Amino acid sequence: MSKTFTRALHALALAAFVAFALFPLFWLLKVSLTPDDLMYGEGVRLWPSRVTLDHYGAVLRHTQFPLFFRNSLIVSAATGLFATAAASAAGYAFSRFRFRGKAWVVGVMLISQMFPLVIIVAPIFRLLSPLGLTNSLTGLVVVYTAFNTPFAAFLMQSFFEAIPKDLEEAAMMDGATRFQALRRVILPLTLPGLAATGGFVFTAAWSELLFSLMLNSSAAVSTFPAGLLGFVSKFSVDFGQMMAAGVLALLPVGAFFLLIQRYLVQGLTAGAVKG
Amino acid sequence: MATITLSNVSKDYGGGPVLRGIDLEIREGEFVALMGPSGCGKSTLLRLIAGLEEPGGGQIRIDGRLVNDVAPKDRDLAMVFQSYALYPHMTVRENMSFALKQRRLPQAEITRAVEGAAAKLGLTALLERKPKALSGGQRQRVAMGRAIVRNPKAFLFDEPLSNLDARLREQMRYEIRKLHRELGATSVYVTHDQVEAMTMADRIVALNDGAIQQVGSPQDLYDNPANLFVAGFLGSPPMNFLDATLAQDGALVVEGQTLARVPPPAGLASDAAVTLGLRPERLALTTPTNSVPTRVDMVEPTGTGRVVHLALGAQRLKLFTMDTRPLAPGETVGLSVPPGAPLLFDPGSGTRVA
Numbered sequence: 001m002s003k004t005f006t007r008a009l010h011a012l013a014l015a016a017f018v019a020f021a022l023f024p025l026f027w028l029l030k031v032s033l034t035p036d037d038l039m040y041g042e043g044v045r046l047w048p049s050r051v052t053l054d055h056y057g058a059v060l061r062h063t064q065f066p067l068f069f070r071n072s073l074i075v076s077a078a079t080g081l082f083a084t085a086a087a088s089a090a091g092y093a094f095s096r097f098r099f100r101g102k103a104w105v106v107g108v109m110l111i112s113q114m115f116p117l118v119i120i121v122a123p124i125f126r127l128l129s130p131l132g133l134t135n136s137l138t139g140l141v142v143v144y145t146a147f148n149t150p151f152a153a154f155l156m157q158s159f160f161e162a163i164p165k166d167l168e169e170a171a172m173m174d175g176a177t178r179f180q181a182l183r184r185v186i187l188p189l190t191l192p193g194l195a196a197t198g199g200f201v202f203t204a205a206w207s208e209l210l211f212s213l214m215l216n217s218s219a220a221v222s223t224f225p226a227g228l229l230g231f232v233s234k235f236s237v238d239f240g241q242m243m244a245a246g247v248l249a250l251l252p253v254g255a256f257f258l259l260i261q262r263y264l265v266q267g268l269t270a271g272a273v274k275g
Numbered sequence: 276m277a278t279i280t281l282s283n284v285s286k287d288y289g290g291g292p293v294l295r296g297i298d299l300e301i302r303e304g305e306f307v308a309l310m311g312p313s314g315c316g317k318s319t320l321l322r323l324i325a326g327l328e329e330p331g332g333g334q335i336r337i338d339g340r341l342v343n344d345v346a347p348k349d350r351d352l353a354m355v356f357q358s359y360a361l362y363p364h365m366t367v368r369e370n371m372s373f374a375l376k377q378r379r380l381p382q383a384e385i386t387r388a389v390e391g392a393a394a395k396l397g398l399t400a401l402l403e404r405k406p407k408a409l410s411g412g413q414r415q416r417v418a419m420g421r422a423i424v425r426n427p428k429a430f431l432f433d434e435p436l437s438n439l440d441a442r443l444r445e446q447m448r449y450e451i452r453k454l455h456r457e458l459g460a461t462s463v464y465v466t467h468d469q470v471e472a473m474t475m476a477d478r479i480v481a482l483n484d485g486a487i488q489q490v491g492s493p494q495d496l497y498d499n500p501a502n503l504f505v506a507g508f509l510g511s512p513p514m515n516f517l518d519a520t521l522a523q524d525g526a527l528v529v530e531g532q533t534l535a536r537v538p539p540p541a542g543l544a545s546d547a548a549v550t551l552g553l554r555p556e557r558l559a560l561t562t563p564t565n566s567v568p569t570r571v572d573m574v575e576p577t578g579t580g581r582v583v584h585l586a587l588g589a590q591r592l593k594l595f596t597m598d599t600r601p602l603a604p605g606e607t608v609g610l611s612v613p614p615g616a617p618l619l620f621d622p623g624s625g626t627r628v629a
């Protein structure tokens with residue numbers, strides 16, 4: 001009796017949380033499907049009396065959104081790739097090696113995370129501008145990779161630390177070099193960690209607005225968060241198209257997590273040691 | 276098969292020496308146990324031999340070749356880890372094939388070697404399983420299989436049985452011994468368990484606090500321990516240590532009573548303070564009238580016999596007996612120490628004096 005009760009309470013709490021978390025997404029979808037003439041006419045309702053895909057058509061045909069979308073995809077994928085690769089190497093070294101200056105490197109990486117980005121936008125701009133890296137996707141990739149790598153490295157370090165050192169030592173006794181041990185034994189076990197880190201970095205780059213807005217002014221190299229602002233004009237906000245663009249922007253992130261979710265499941269290292 | 280020679284090997288992780296002046300010669304085909312309490316440096320010594328750690332000083336030679344700077348993969352040694360360290364994403368077959376694939380042996384040869392080793396260890400039915408689907412004992416066998424399939428120069432074991440229950444441990448002790456007899460390969464076996472060291476090893480290396488205390492056959496260490504550490508580590512119940520004085524005439528006096536007589540040793544001051552070591556099973560119970568009277572404190576039956584806790588003045592000692600006569604706590608009994616039983620140690624340094 002009391003057990004079913006606690007279980008029901010548990011389920012209720014979870015449902016409440018999920019509803020709270022998903023409601024904005026629902027609202028995004030609802031507004032994106034609401035025809036313009038009903039946008040303000042029906043007051044606040046959970047679902048409009050008529051739905052339309054017009055906003056989606058308009059976004060895809062008459063705005064530069066497909067271009068922004070493509071830019072975002074390039075920047076986020078490249079950032080995800082580079083930052084995860086760098087973070088894996090750093091995280092592995094932090095978890096396995098003792099070397100001079102290690103505490104310093106870790107300290108500097110921590111400190112780099114402490115500044116509000118607004119403060120450093122201007123210096124970064126001054127730095128990138130003479131290098132021709134403003135108004136460029138490459139510039140964004142460089143900046144995003146630099147700012148995401150420290151946290152990603154700490155994340156990867158914790159994943160490596162969860163893998164017993166014995167495993168690569170066993171591989172080295174079995175005739176592998178350290179690198180072969182890493183590739184054949186450690187890497188397959190780190191896939192969940194790589195997926196999680198890659199997902200984290202990808203999402204961070206995907207939704208970044210400040211640098212994208214400040215470093216890139218030309219539409220040809222705008223990412224979609226900056227592009228979304230284009231729906232805000234001096235006199236009105238085109239909510240329907242903005243929300244439609246927002247829904248479209250959710251798709252790759254959703255697809256990405258769908259793709260990696262099987263790596264996110266736990267228990268891949270179960271059975272390595274006595275357990 | 277290989278000889279392993281360590282000369283003046285030391286190791287320091289930065290917090291003081293972990294190993295000091297290790298000199299050791301492990302002969303071809305020998306089964307050597309590195310025995311000592313937890314934290315004394317056994318694993319470190321084994322890992323130095325394996326090449327997983329670099330020595331702070333000294334030389335390590337395998338078959339006469341200096342290997343200080345040789346990578347683990349090029350030493351051709353197999354190691355069985357305490358944690359087993361099975362590759363969790365590989366099946367038993369893949370685990371056992373790993374080293375052979377690494378050497379690029381032909382597939383047919385790999386299959387033959389793996390299946391041969393699996394048959395030897397009773398793993399044939401488990402070859403396609405992943406480690407997480409195995410019991411602790413089965414994982415231990417796979418770890419053994421991964422080592423023997425390679426036919427290495429020597430085997431290194433780091434407390435391979437410490438995660439098994441008592442019965443399985445006893446069985447694996449026997450099986451490892453049997454494998455060693457069949458394969459005849461040099462083996463270095465780390466253990467903190469004196470029973471494992473006693474029952475399995477050709478020679479025991481007793482290690483304490485980073486230094487070798489004594490090297491010898493199990494019986495030799497048991498009968499002739501070089502110091503208090505070795506004397507106290509081997510044997511269960513452990514050796515009794517009593518504060519005694521040794522008179523000029525060879526009388527060993529404990530708490531005012533002469534417990535035994537030894538041949539008067541040369542070079543000891545008269546009435547020298549000594550630590551008297553007595554193995555519980557060498558002592559005998561008699562009647563109080565014709566030997567030293569002691570009081571029974573407690574009686575512990577062990578099945579084969581009884582451990583009797585005795586009080587001799589302010590000191591305590593244990594005696595193991597298979598005598599079945601009734602004994603009650605508080606009762607006074609006689610303690611008899613046969614000639615040859617007393618071992619004498621210097622109370623300061625702990626080294627054996629007689």
Ligand SMILES: Nc1ncnc2c1ncn2[C@@H]1O[C@H](COP(=O)(O)OP(=O)(O)O)[C@@H](O)[C@H]1O
Nearest residue numbers: 288290293311312313314315316317318319320
């Ligand atoms: N990687 C390491 N870094 C620092 N100290 C270590 C390291 N490995 C072992 N030690 C220290 O060396 C000593 C011996 O350790 P170890 O060889 O593992 O002992 P045992 O195997 O006999 O229990 C211990 O005091 C331990 O704390």
Ligand SMILES: [Mg+2]
Nearest residue numbers: 317318319434
């Ligand atoms: Mg150890």
